[in-house]
Amino acid sequence: MPKVKETEILIVGGGPAGLSAASAAANLGASVLVLERDGKPGGQLIKQTHKFFGSKKQYAGDRGYQIGDLLIEQCRNNPNLEVWTDTTVLGIYEDGVVTAEGQGKHLKITPKKIIVATGASEKMIAFPNNDLPGIYGAGAVQTLMNVHGIVPGKRVLMIGAGNIGLIVSYQLMQAGVEIAAIIEAAPTIGGYLVHASKIRRAGVPILTSHTITEAYGDEGVEGAIICKLDESWQPVLGSEQDLKVDVVCLAVGLSPLTELCFQADCQMKYVPELSGHVPVRSEYLETTRPGLYVAGDVSGVEEASSAMVEGRLAGISAACSLGYGEDIAPKLQAEALAELSELRAGPAGQKTLRGIINLMDKGGVVC
Structure with a gap:
């Protein structure tokens, strides 16, 4: 690796958004450098074994790791x-200088444009003994099982009935792990019912309006106390249940990894519908710092399909701003925006759209 590197477009993060942005920009002729902190690019895709929904354009029918391999190959x-x-x-x-650490060396990169595609981190919740060995985030469980082939334990309490909680529960069951229950604080299941139905058919209870009150154990998790919540989200006295489990898995959402956007002095806004602080940006994903774009979960947590389309949009926009593909970029941008509208057409997508409108109303720059 050179100590100083010049490139036209620097992409921070080699997940679905970053790789999609890289291919789109490079296909238009721009020179692109992707920096990925892990040993293999692909991000969350490399540990996703479930099949994607959507259309053929969003790789419907392919499994996450297969899509990751395809993006890497491109x-x-x-x-x-x-x-x-x-x-x-x-x-x-x-x-405009970007610094990085790689292979024990301090590196400097001088890009003309930057795309931040750093993704998101798992949220945690507070309860007594939430630091016991045996308490995992759902992403960590996926990494253990689907990347390293290690099961986290024998009997699991899953907290969160969104898509991640439901999918990881099913993957645990496929690996021979018993799911004691899936609990969800909200009164309804947040994930797709097709995922929930598979779980219920296997006899696993999905308890809505329930939460964990504590975990217990000496050197690791030995059990957990759960209880019912009333309409005001307060514990219902006498509803406690003691579940004997050796793993508590938290699938309670993600937070955008926006530290670099803060540090780069992008204008930031807290938008609950987008899962936290996100950078104000234009329709074409350029932030208030000229030449810095965002794509994927760093701009607001969604599904990987949306992250890939956002990545493509950001890559096209960054390359076009350098003079590449000016004849076809507007058409490609319009196609990407149309795909995003399709992906956000359902009930879950409406929440995202409200967040984006809220963000734009608070000062977003629209091209």
Whole structure:
């Protein structure tokens, strides 16, 4: 690796959004460098074994890891594109210099445009003994099982009935792990009912309006106390249940990883519908810092399908701003925006749209 690297477009994060952005920009002729902190690009896709929904354009019917491999192959075969793995971005500075650490070296990159596609981190919830060994985030459980082939335990309490909680529960069951229950604080299941139906057919209870009050155990999780919640989200006295489990898995949502956007002095807004603080940006995903774009969960938590389309939109927009593909970029941008509208057409997507409108109303720059 050179100590100083010049590139036209630097992409921070090699997940579904970052890889899609890289291919789109490089296909228009821009020189692109992707920095990925893990040893293999692909992000969350590499541990997703379930099949995707949607249309053929969003790889419907393919499994997450297959889509990840396809995106990696597209990048590998593009002469305009480099991917540096095991490389962590440290900062984006006023003069446009980006610093990173890779293979024990301090690196400087001077890009003309930057796309931040850092994704999101798992949320945690507070309850007594939530630091016991045996308490995991759902993403960590997926990594253990689907990347390393290790089951986290024998009997699991899943907290959260969104898509992640339901999918990971089913994957645990496929691996021979018993699911004691799935509990959800909200009065309704948040994930797709097709996922919930598979769980229920296997005899696993999904308890809505329930929460965990504590975990217990000496050197690791031995059990958990759960209880029912009333209409005011308060515990119902006498409704406690003691579940003997050796794993508590938390699937309670994600938070956008926006530290670099804060550090780069992007204008930020807290938008609950987008799961936290996100950068104000234009329709074409350029932030209030000129030349810095965002894509994927860092701009608001959604499904991987939306992240890939946002990545493509950001890549096209960044390349076009450098003069590449000016004849076809508007058409490609319009197609990506139409795809995003389709993906956000359902009930879950309406929440995202409200968040984006809220964000734009608070100062978003629209191209």
